[in-house]
Amino acid sequence: MRWYGDIIRFFDDKGKELLRRNFSVKYLGLAVDYKNFNDKEFDVSGFDFLMLYVEEDSNHLSKIKKSKKLLDKISIDAKGIVLFSQKYEVLRNAVDKHLVDAIVDLPLSFEMFNIDEVLIKKAAENNVSLIFNFKTFTSLSRQLKVKYLRNMRKILQIACKKDVKVLVGSFAENFYELRKPRDLSSFLYVTYRNLGFSLKGSSNNYYWFYDFLKKMNMKERIYPGYYVFKGEENAQTDIKR
Amino acid sequence: MFLKVRKMLKPTLRDKRRYVIIKYLCERDEKLDIEDLISTLWKKSYEYGGYSFIANSNLNILKDLYFKDKNIFVVNVKPEYVEDLRFILMNITSIRDKRVLMYVIGVSGTIKSARRKYIEGSED
Numbered sequence: 001m002r003w004y005g006d007i008i009r010f011f012d013d014k015g016k017e018l019l020r021r022n023f024s025v026k027y028l029g030l031a032v033d034y035k036n037f038n039d040k041e042f043d044v045s046g047f048d049f050l051m052l053y054v055e056e057d058s059n060h061l062s063k064i065k066k067s068k069k070l071l072d073k074i075s076i077d078a079k080g081i082v083l084f085s086q087k088y089e090v091l092r093n094a095v096d097k098h099l100v101d102a103i104v105d106l107p108l109s110f111e112m113f114n115i116d117e118v119l120i121k122k123a124a125e126n127n128v129s130l131i132f133n134f135k136t137f138t139s140l141s142r143q144l145k146v147k148y149l150r151n152m153r154k155i156l157q158i159a160c161k162k163d164v165k166v167l168v169g170s171f172a173e174n175f176y177e178l179r180k181p182r183d184l185s186s187f188l189y190v191t192y193r194n195l196g197f198s199l200k201g202s203s204n205n206y207y208w209f210y211d212f213l214k215k216m217n218m219k220e221r222i223y224p225g226y227y228v229f230k231g232e233e234n235a236q237t238d239i240k241r
Numbered sequence: 242m243f244l245k246v247r248k249m250l251k252p253t254l255r256d257k258r259r260y261v262i263i264k265y266l267c268e269r270d271e272k273l274d275i276e277d278l279i280s281t282l283w284k285k286s287y288e289y290g291g292y293s294f295i296a297n298s299n300l301n302i303l304k305d306l307y308f309k310d311k312n313i314f315v316v317n318v319k320p321e322y323v324e325d326l327r328f329i330l331m332n333i334t335s336i337r338d339k340r341v342l343m344y345v346i347g348v349s350g351t352i353k354s355a356r357r358k359y360i361e362g363s364e365d
Contacts, residue, residue: 023344138334142288176268176340179331183344186327 006181007031007051007131007169015175016046023180031082031171034067049078053104056085064099082131085109092119098126102167104133107151108144120158129165130155134184135177153191256299258317260349261326262359265312266342273336275307278314281336282329289329298322306352313346313360323348 005027006019019025030047034054044050052067054060064081071079080101083094086108094100103123110116123130137148159166168187170179267273279302286295294300298318306315318326330343349355 134331138332176266176334176342178342180344183327183331186324187331189324190328 005029005048006179006184007167008172008178010173011043012175015172015178018175018178023178023182025181029169031169034063034070037067037070044074044076047076049080050074050076051080051082051102053082053084054100056083056087056090060085060090061093061099064094084133088116088119092122095119095122095126095128098128100128102129102131104131104171105136106130106155107132107148108136110151110155117158120155120162120164124162124164129167130159131167131169132187133169133171134179134187135171135173137187149191156188156191257320258299259320259323260303260352260355261316261318261323262346262349262355263314263316263330264344264346265314267312267336268339268341271339272309272312273341275302275304275314277336278302278307279304281333282316285329285333286326289332290325294322294325298325300326306355308360311360315352315355 006023006025007029008015008019009031011030016028019028027048028046029049029051030044031051031053032042034052037052050071052071054063054067057063060083064083067081071081081099082102082104083091083100084104085091085094086105088109091103091106091109095103120130122128132152137145140148156166158164166188168184170177170184172178265273265278282302283295286300290298298321300322301317303315303317308314316326327345330345333341333343335341347355347359349358
């Protein structure tokens with residue numbers, strides 16, 4: 001049996017119930033804008049990990065430093081900083097200096113037919129994961145959707161070569177933007193198939209949340225090859241690599 | 242006069258198919274007509290898969306297997322194209338200016354097992 005995860009941007013009991021019960025989501029992450037975040041007001045009890053996101057701006061570097069301080073106050077197992085940007089230079093700077101844990105919307109930052117391998121290589125060295133945002137994909141025009149998928153295919157090709165961790169998140173802001181994580185994996189599969197991978201070949205990416213949480217120091221729950229969850233009678237031993 | 246009887250192909254020569262059971266959740270808990278669902282699914286599959294996808298995948302929406310009470314309908318495709326169908330369903334965000342959430346409950350090889358596993362057991 002496989003467990004999946006997702007990243008959302010809103011608090012809603014109805015949505016949480018749908019995700020946990022019907023969508024069989026094991027890991028659920030919350031992405032919050034650091035401006036709106038107050039450690040006293042936010043109750044992150046239903047979530048497994050927290051991510052503060054920073055959108056690129058003239059002061060984004062100072063925002064990242066502030067968000068790091070905010071994260072230290074919160075007592076949650078896994079936490080990280082995510083950078084939303086469509087500018088190549090901003091992403092390159094953040095990845096080189098190892099300021100962030102993940103970067104989002106990478107396909108939009110590239111010009112057509114001009115994929116830079118260096119950024120992904122640096123991401124592999126500094127343990128920065130790539131996140132594909134399904135919400136932006138749906139909001140794009142037809143021309144940009146084609147560009148997104150084309151660039152995504154090229155990025156995945158390099159990411160496979162360099163062993164960079166790849167994630168897909170719905171980043172839903174309301175109930176009707178939620179997607180089943182099993183369906184979200186088809187977003188990767190559509191591009192993987194064009195590269196010549198089979199469904200089984202691309203199955204490593206179904207376990208992206210394990211990799212992500214492993215990086216976030218959740219070693220108690222995760223063991224290499226086998227994943228045993230605390231508080232459950234039946235330990236999962238069918239997930240092997 | 243000889244009656245022309247169309248002979249059925251042997252099981253090994255027939256196209257394999259999978260029945261994909263889909264559930265939708267509409268805004269204000271409204272029920273949608275099957276014709277609206279068919280038209281949006283065809284429109285989206287033209288957009289994302291193209292003519293070749295529809296021709297090769299044997300995409301077919303089963304009108305008889307629409308359970309309006311449970312918001313469930315069934316689509317059959319070839320096994321190779323199930324993932325493509327998932328991708329197309331994800332991209333459906335609204336029908337007739339109402340926000341819609343669609344997801345796959347399960348995939349089965351026969352209608353009988355689809356009824357037993359996913360439709361009869363599911364909540365209203």
